[in-house]
Amino acid sequence: ELKVEQNPLFLSMQEGKNYTIYCNYSTTSDRLYWYRQDPGKSLESLFVLLSNGAVKQEGRLMASLDTKARLSTLHITAAVHDLSATYFCAAPYSGGGADGLTFGKGTHLIIQP
């Protein structure tokens, strides 16, 4: 059974600082997804990482995937208050690409002025 673990689960940081959220998964997977969720809202797709070594960047967020280490990272550069949200990583339920997703518990990120 696939397990997805995120670290840390809670993070409070100041604007302008850099930080990294880690996502480990327990079985082989060829892809990894990152989502954002604002309080009371649904999930917004951020990144789809499709292969080992994949790196994607959007604004102050950069995501990477190491399938050999079963590790993905979400790096935040020069954080701003608008990035405060809960961030989830997810991998396909049974390792393949055609499945429902298994999500981590999420990282609740608070960015203070």
Add this chain to the structure above:
Amino acid sequence: DTGVSQDPRHKITKRGQNVTFRCDPISEHNRLYWYRQTLGQGPEFLTYFQNEAQLEKSRLLSDRFSAERPKGSFSTLEIQRTEQGDSAMYLCASSLAWLNEQFFGPGTRLTVL
């Protein structure tokens, strides 16, 4: 708006009653997924359809739960004999086949009294 829609957005019911939720996916997406999310947790996969075929069900989908997608377009999720433990946000998502980037609807929040 061409995103995923769900109806109703909120449902309050008494224990033992049956409830049905509807999901309309993005029109060109042939895959449709149902998830459940409780407070402070990541979404949990319930089931998914490719066109009208239900291809996978998680062990979370007890006998009281049934999902259909009769014509490969909208889907319904029915919960029979609701229990207080069924209280959660029920999320629907859809995707194109190969990429599996899932786009989520706003969710239906179920409260069982």
